[in-house]
Every structure is written in structure tokens, then in C-alpha cells.
Amino acid sequence: MEKIRKRGISASVEASIQEKAQKALTSTEKKRKIAQNAEIKQAEVELPVGLEELLKSTLERNSKIAAAANNIDRASAERMNAILGYLPQVNAVYTYERLDEKVISSDNAVYQLGRANYPVETADFSIEQPLYDLSRIYAIEYAMTTRKKSEVDYLAAIAEASYKVYNNYLVAIQSKSRMKSLQKRQRFIDRQVSGQSVLDTNGMGDEGALASLRGNKADLNAEESLEAATYHEALTDLARLSGLVVSDIKPIKFPSGFIGLEDGVDIEQGIAEAMHHNPRMLSSALQVTASEQRYKQAVMRDYMPVVSSYLTMEDEKRTASRFGGGSHTRDATLGFKVTIPIFNATGAGYVNATMAIDAENAAIDYHALVRELETQLRATYRRMRELSKALRSLREVVAQNLKAYRNERSKLKNGETVDLAVATRELSLNKAVERQNYYQVEYLKTWGQLQYLLGKNLMDQGLKQ
Known part of the structure; x- marks a missing residue:
């Protein structure tokens, strides 16, 4: 090593x-x-991509969605194999042998030749039909349930991938918007630094204030670098999820009348519907059913008798024999067979013991997912309500800061103030707008999470650029 x-x-x-x-x-x-x-193709990634394009490409190129689609084909094949397990088993065998036999001693007079060397041709044809085998019946039921589960898992893969694309797209929007805001604030500080420098030239400057401004600019520069890292990380996730090389994204416009959508949602009814519509919940329910069927199949295999019928036909040609002459025989056998497991019939112990544990684990996972989903839905709903309150307050904050900024600009035109004061007002307005934009995107992210938890398809509810 x-x-x-x-x-x-x-x-x-x-x-x-x-x-x-x-x-x-x-x-x-x-x-x-x-x-x-x-x-x-390079032409596909030269321009900024929008959410609709990313969602469409995700549906076509996402590896997990493709794997889930392939699993449907696999489950279909397994279902067909389970059905074939209860159909007749037909085999044909042809054998050619050459027998060399020497009689060493015998008190039978027919062994007069002492030695025989001759070919033997045998053609066998057999049919075996299970008549009563409960384990095979449960195998068919299990395969049919697994087929349904593969379809639900496919929908779950689409829902999860589309939600991740939606969320990462908004994370990138947030970071891109904040980077622009931080750059703008740095320019405001440059104006303030310039104003302080003029005052310093006239002997009215404040060296401490100037140092503080320069420190603030360095701090903003560091924040911008961190936001750039977050932005590029989000682009990387979008590329991985969508199968596109994403170098930039299109902006979005916050939908008018979007705030307060949670007021039209009955959370109790939403939780009840999510238990029936959320693909993860449906998949877990099908897993419980499949595990129970698997357990019953194991019980039937370990303890229940199996009844089958069979038909064999054999055609044998011998050009010679130990008796000195050849023969050509044809045998047909029709029979019934009953196999009763007594003890350790398969040589692998009793499988139903482990299958019972798997069934119990599936039930535990199901109830855990019910609690998790309900908790997430309630928390997401409450978060939307709080974000709505914050956005309504921030609207007033932006409006007041805009009013103060316009008032300061009017004073500047009348010579009643200086540009440094206007820059300060503009900086405050910029901070308020930045917070408003940030919480707007947070609201959209939380809305997307609520739709995902409710089991709704974000592919059909993407934001328009």
C-alpha cells in the first residue's frame, strides 16, 4: 500500500x-x-442564460433525471421477469457422447463381447409449470410496485433537480445584485473621500473620518470578493445540474403583487395535500408497500409448499451397447411435484427475518418523512409570512430614503448643502434598496421551496425574465 x-x-x-x-x-x-x-456547443453558452432555458436543459441533460428514467426501463424489465417466473419453463438439450466400456468380470452371459465402444445421441425436451407458488405471486406484486415507485422516483428527480436549479439561480441573482450594490457603495465612498480631501485641503478635514472611509471601502471590497465566490459557486452548481456551461445569467424582475401569496394558502390543507402529492412522500409510501411484499415473498419461500407439473421427452440413439446390439428409445414422462420446505430448504437460512427488519425500517423512514415534511412546510410558511412583513417595512424604508435623497439634491441645487451630504443620502438609499432586493429574492426562494414541498412542479412555474 x-x-x-x-x-x-x-x-x-x-x-x-x-x-x-x-x-x-x-x-x-x-x-x-x-x-x-x-x-x-459553444454557441449555447456564449450569452447569459435564463431560468427557463436552465430548467429545460435540466430536464434534458441532468444525470440524475436520466438515471431515474433508465430505472423505469429496468423496473419494467424486472416486472416482466417476475411474470415470466410463473410461466412454463421450456428447455431442449441435445447431447452427443462416445462411450468406451470394458467388462472386467461378470457372471452375466450377455456381456460376451468383453468391450464396447459406441456413440450415444440423446435429445431431451422438458416443460415445467408452477401450479402453486405464493412466493412467485408476491414477486410479481413486488415488481409491479417497484415499477410504480420508479415512475414516482423519476418525478421526484425532476422536482428535486428543478428546485435546486431554481434556488441556485436565485442565489446567483442575489450575489450578482449585491456585487453591483457593493461596487456602487464603493463609488459613493470615493465621492465622500474626495469631499473629505477637499475639506482637508482647506484645513477643515478630519483625518479620522478619512481613515474610516478608506477602511469601509476596503471592507466593502472584501465583501464583494466573497459575493463573487458565492456567485461563481452558484454558477458551477447550475452547470452541474443543467448540463450547460454557465458563465452568466439573465436578471429577473420581481413579479408585481407577489408579496402575500401565503395569505391564500391554507397550511393545514397544504400539509394534507403534500402527503398525497409530494413525490418523496409517495415514493416512501410505495417503499413501505414494496418492503411488505418482499417480506411476504420471503415467508412464502421459507415455509410454504410449491406445486408444479412437468413433462419430459427423451429420444436416445445407441449404435451399440454392452449387450452387443444398438437401440433407439423414446420416453415421455408427465408428473406432478410437491416441494415442502422442512428445514433450511434453500441452504441460506430464513430470509424472512431480514426482510421483516427491512419492512420495519421502511415504516420508520415513512413516519420520519411525514414529520420532516410537516415541519418544513410549517417553517417555510411562517418564513414567507415574516418575509412579507419585512418587505412591506422595507418599502417604507426605501420610500423615506428616496424622499430624503431627493430633498438633499434639491438643497444642493439651491446651494444649501454640499455634494458630500448628497453622497451620504444616496449611500443610505442604496443600502435600503439592496436590503429590499435581497429580501425579495429570499421571498422568491422561500416560495419555490414551498411549491417543492407541496409537490408542485417548478418546471411549470418558472419566473419569466
Whole structure:
């Protein structure tokens, strides 16, 4: 292990890994289509992308959604295999042998040749039909439930991916907006620094105030860098989720009349509907059913008898025999078989013991998800109400700061004040607008979370640019 750690992977091994992987990635037509779909044309990513475009690309290119879609095909195949398990098993076998037999001693006169060497051709045809096998019946029910669950998991994958795209898009919008605001505030501080410098030239400056302004600008510069990091991290997440190379995003306009949407939501009714419509909840419920069916299947396999019928036909040709002559025989056998498990019939113990635990775990997960979903819905609903209150207050804050700014500008035109005072008012207005924009996007994020928790499709409710 030490040698491997120090040596690492050699260039030849890396090349071999890549070569084999590329062959495997293009070994079938479907894999080639997957690779083709993963290719990104430069024209697709030169311009800023909007939320609708990202959501559409997510539906087409997101790897988890694609995997969930493939799982539907797999579940369909498993369902068909379970059904085939109760249909007749038909086999045909052809055998060619050459027998060399030497009689060493015998008191039977027919072994007069002493030695025989001859070919034997055998053709077998058999049909076996299960007549009574409860474990196979439960296997069919389990496979059908799993097929339904795969469809729900596909919808859950779409819901989760679209919500993550929606949320990361708004995070990027928030960071981009705040970066612009911080840049604007730095320009305001530059104006204030310039004003202080003029006062300092006239002997009226305040060295402490000037140092404080420069410190504030450095602090704003650091905040801008942090916001830039958050912005690019959000773009990276959007690229991973949507399958596009995202370098910039389009702005959004806060929908008019959007505040207070939670007033039209009956949270108790919403919780009840979420238990029936949320894909995660449905998937968990189907998992409970599937685990119970799996447990019953194991019980039937461990304890219940199996009844089957069979038909075998054998055609055998021997050109010679130990008796000195050849033969051609044809046998047909029709029978019924009853298999009763007595003790450790499969040689693997009793599977139902572990299946019972899996069924109990599925029930535990279901009730935990019910509590989690209800708690999240109530918390999200309360958060929307509080954000609505904050936004109504911030509207008044922005209005008052705008009034003060306009009043200060009027004074400047009349020569009653200086540009430094106007810059201070403008800085206060900028801070108020920044807070308002931030909470508006927070409200949109919380609204999106509420829709996701309620089981509604954000693909159909994307914001318009």
C-alpha cells in the first residue's frame, strides 16, 4: 500500500483506463446518444442564460433525471421477469457422447463381447409449470410496485433537480445584485473621500473620518470578493445540474403583487395535500408497500409448499451397447411435484427475518418523512409570512430614503448643502434598496421551496425574465 501511495497511477495505466472507458462509453447506440447529448456547443453558452432555458436543459441533460428514467426501463424489465417466473419453463438439450466400456468380470452371459465402444445421441425436451407458488405471486406484486415507485422516483428527480436549479439561480441573482450594490457603495465612498480631501485641503478635514472611509471601502471590497465566490459557486452548481456551461445569467424582475401569496394558502390543507402529492412522500409510501411484499415473498419461500407439473421427452440413439446390439428409445414422462420446505430448504437460512427488519425500517423512514415534511412546510410558511412583513417595512424604508435623497439634491441645487451630504443620502438609499432586493429574492426562494414541498412542479412555474 505504501508503494502504491508513493508511486500513484502510472501514465500507461491511466492511458489504458481512459482507452477502455471510451470504448465502453460508445459500445452501444444508446451510450453513443448519451455521449452526444452531453456535448456542449459553444454557441449555447456564449450569452447569459435564463431560468427557463436552465430548467429545460435540466430536464434534458441532468444525470440524475436520466438515471431515474433508465430505472423505469429496468423496473419494467424486472416486472416482466417476475411474470415470466410463473410461466412454463421450456428447455431442449441435445447431447452427443462416445462411450468406451470394458467388462472386467461378470457372471452375466450377455456381456460376451468383453468391450464396447459406441456413440450415444440423446435429445431431451422438458416443460415445467408452477401450479402453486405464493412466493412467485408476491414477486410479481413486488415488481409491479417497484415499477410504480420508479415512475414516482423519476418525478421526484425532476422536482428535486428543478428546485435546486431554481434556488441556485436565485442565489446567483442575489450575489450578482449585491456585487453591483457593493461596487456602487464603493463609488459613493470615493465621492465622500474626495469631499473629505477637499475639506482637508482647506484645513477643515478630519483625518479620522478619512481613515474610516478608506477602511469601509476596503471592507466593502472584501465583501464583494466573497459575493463573487458565492456567485461563481452558484454558477458551477447550475452547470452541474443543467448540463450547460454557465458563465452568466439573465436578471429577473420581481413579479408585481407577489408579496402575500401565503395569505391564500391554507397550511393545514397544504400539509394534507403534500402527503398525497409530494413525490418523496409517495415514493416512501410505495417503499413501505414494496418492503411488505418482499417480506411476504420471503415467508412464502421459507415455509410454504410449491406445486408444479412437468413433462419430459427423451429420444436416445445407441449404435451399440454392452449387450452387443444398438437401440433407439423414446420416453415421455408427465408428473406432478410437491416441494415442502422442512428445514433450511434453500441452504441460506430464513430470509424472512431480514426482510421483516427491512419492512420495519421502511415504516420508520415513512413516519420520519411525514414529520420532516410537516415541519418544513410549517417553517417555510411562517418564513414567507415574516418575509412579507419585512418587505412591506422595507418599502417604507426605501420610500423615506428616496424622499430624503431627493430633498438633499434639491438643497444642493439651491446651494444649501454640499455634494458630500448628497453622497451620504444616496449611500443610505442604496443600502435600503439592496436590503429590499435581497429580501425579495429570499421571498422568491422561500416560495419555490414551498411549491417543492407541496409537490408542485417548478418546471411549470418558472419566473419569466
